Amino acid sequence: MTRISARGIDFGAIRADFSLTADFPAGALAEAEAATDRCAETRTDRTDLALVTIDPPTSMDLDQALHLERTPTGFVLHYAIADVAAVVVPGGHLDRETRRRGQTFYLPDGSLPLHPRILSEGTASLLPGQTRPAALWRIDLDERAEPVTFEVTRALVRSVARFDYAGVQADSESGSLHPSIAALPEFGKLRLASALERGAIELKLPEQEVASDGDGFRLELHPRTEADDWNAEVSLLTGMCAARLMIDARVGLLRTLPPPAESAIRTLRGTARALGIDWPASMPVGALLARLTPSSPSTLVVMSEATSLLRGADYAAFDGTVPELVDHAGIGAPYAHVTAPLRRLSDRFSTEVCLAICAGTEVPQWVRDALPTLPEVMRGSDSLANKVDRAGVDLTEATLLAGREGEHFEAVVLRGAEGKRDAEVFAAQPAVIAKCAGGPPEGETVTVRLERADVAARTVTFGYPATAGPSAS
Structure with a gap:
C-alpha cells in the first residue's frame, strides 16, 4: 500500500x-x-x-x-x-x-x-x-x-x-x-x-x-x-x-440516548435487504451489527446507515x-x-x-x-469537539489530494444519493470519506474521479462515473 x-x-x-x-x-x-x-x-x-x-x-x-x-x-x-x-x-x-x-x-x-x-x-x-x-x-x-x-x-x-x-x-x-x-x-x-x-x-x-x-x-x-x-x-x-x-x-x-426511531430501523432493514444481508425479524439490531464481517464493503454501508440509530444523545x-x-x-x-x-x-x-x-x-x-x-x-463542547475533529480530517484530506484532480480512485459507496444529497464514498488510499456526484450505487465498490480538492474550504468532491484520467497509485 x-x-x-x-x-x-x-x-x-x-x-x-x-x-x-x-x-x-x-x-x-x-x-x-x-x-x-x-x-x-x-x-x-x-x-x-x-x-x-x-x-x-x-x-x-x-x-x-x-x-x-x-x-x-x-x-x-x-x-x-x-x-x-x-x-x-x-x-x-x-x-x-x-x-x-x-x-x-x-x-x-x-x-x-x-x-x-x-x-x-x-x-x-x-x-x-x-x-x-x-x-x-x-x-x-x-x-x-x-x-x-x-x-x-x-x-x-x-x-x-x-x-x-x-x-x-x-x-x-x-x-x-x-x-x-x-x-x-x-x-x-x-x-x-x-x-x-x-x-x-x-x-x-x-x-x-x-x-x-x-x-x-x-x-x-x-x-x-x-x-x-x-x-x-x-x-x-x-x-x-x-x-x-x-x-x-x-x-x-446521566448521559442519555432515546431508543432508535422505528423509521430508522425500517430504513436500515431495507439497506440490509438490498445488500443481500440476512437479518431475521427476531434479531436485534445490535446482534446484527456484531456479526457483520468488519472488512466487507456491505458492512461499511450498514454501519454508516446505522449512525442514524444513535441520534439524540443528551x-x-x-x-x-x-x-x-x-x-x-x-x-x-x-x-x-x-x-x-x-x-x-x-x-x-x-x-x-x-x-x-x-x-x-x-x-x-x-x-x-x-x-x-x-x-x-x-x-x-461536544458539538464543538465534533466540528474540530472533522475540520482537522477535512483539511488533511483536501491537502493530501490537492493537485490530483482528474485521478481515479477505488471507493466503496457508503450512502447513495437522495434528493439533493450527494452520495458519500470511502476511498481507502488515502483514507478519505467524501461526497460523490453522479449517483453511484450504494454498497458497490466503484471507480470514482477526483473532481475537486479545495484546501481553503476543506472540501473534497468525487464524481461518478469516472471519466478518462490517470489512476491513483
Whole structure:
C-alpha cells in the first residue's frame, strides 16, 4: 500500500476559526501550579494495588488505571480515576475556565487541554511510578462478569506500568499479559456478550485518524483491536455502576440516548435487504451489527446507515426527581460519564456525587449548584469537539489530494444519493470519506474521479462515473 503524506498543513487556521487556545488565564494557571490534594486526610493508602494504564502511546493525560483479578466466584475490578475535584478549587479561576472549555479538544498537531498541562499531564495524571490521589472504584462481579456490589472511595494509588492498545493485543495473543490485566480478555468477552443481551448498539466504522508522519501528516484508519473493546468495557461498566448509584440516590448527571426511531430501523432493514444481508425479524439490531464481517464493503454501508440509530444523545441533570429517560440506547442501560475527568468537565462532578453517595454524606453544595448548568455546557463542547475533529480530517484530506484532480480512485459507496444529497464514498488510499456526484450505487465498490480538492474550504468532491484520467497509485 502506498503511503501518502502531506507537509506544511496549518491547523492554526482551525484554531482561529473556532476561537480555540491552549493558553490559560494567569489565575487559572497559578492555581494549577499550586494545586494540592484538599482531601489528603480522608484517603486510604492503596499503593499496594499493582494498577496499570492502557492509553494511546503519546497520551500523557492518564485518567484511568486498572487492576482486574479473577476469583473463584467471578472477578474483582479496581479502577482508579484521577481525582480532579480534589485539586481544583470550587469557584476558583481554574474551575471557571474549565466550565468555559467543557473538554479537551484534539487536533493532529496537538491538543487544547481542559486543564493546564502541569496538572493534566503532570501532578494529577496517573503516570507510572507516581503516587496520585484517585477516586478508586471497586466492582465485584459474578462468573458472567455482571456486577454484584460496587463502591467508590478516595485513595492514594500508584500505577506500576503503562501499556497501549496494540501492546495489550500483542501480549494477549502471545499469552504474556501483565498479571494485573491477565483476566481482561475473558472479562471483556463476557461484557461484550452482556452488551448484546442488553440490546446495546455498537458501531464499528473505520475511524479516520490524522497521524504524524515525520515533518508531515498522513491519513490512516485506526485499527480497532479486541483490546480496545475490552478496555472500553471497563469504562462502560464503571459508568453504568455510577448511573445506578445516582438514580437510586435521585441526584446526578446521566448521559442519555432515546431508543432508535422505528423509521430508522425500517430504513436500515431495507439497506440490509438490498445488500443481500440476512437479518431475521427476531434479531436485534445490535446482534446484527456484531456479526457483520468488519472488512466487507456491505458492512461499511450498514454501519454508516446505522449512525442514524444513535441520534439524540443528551445529558440529564437531576436532584430530587429522576428524569423520565434514564437509559442510553447505545449502551442498553443507564450510564454516566465518570472515567475521564482530566479531559471532560462533567466527570469531575459526577464522580463527586458518587463519592458522597458511597460515603453516606451529603453531595457538596457546589456540585448541586453546578448540576443544572452542566448539560448545556457539555452539549456545546461536544458539538464543538465534533466540528474540530472533522475540520482537522477535512483539511488533511483536501491537502493530501490537492493537485490530483482528474485521478481515479477505488471507493466503496457508503450512502447513495437522495434528493439533493450527494452520495458519500470511502476511498481507502488515502483514507478519505467524501461526497460523490453522479449517483453511484450504494454498497458497490466503484471507480470514482477526483473532481475537486479545495484546501481553503476543506472540501473534497468525487464524481461518478469516472471519466478518462490517470489512476491513483
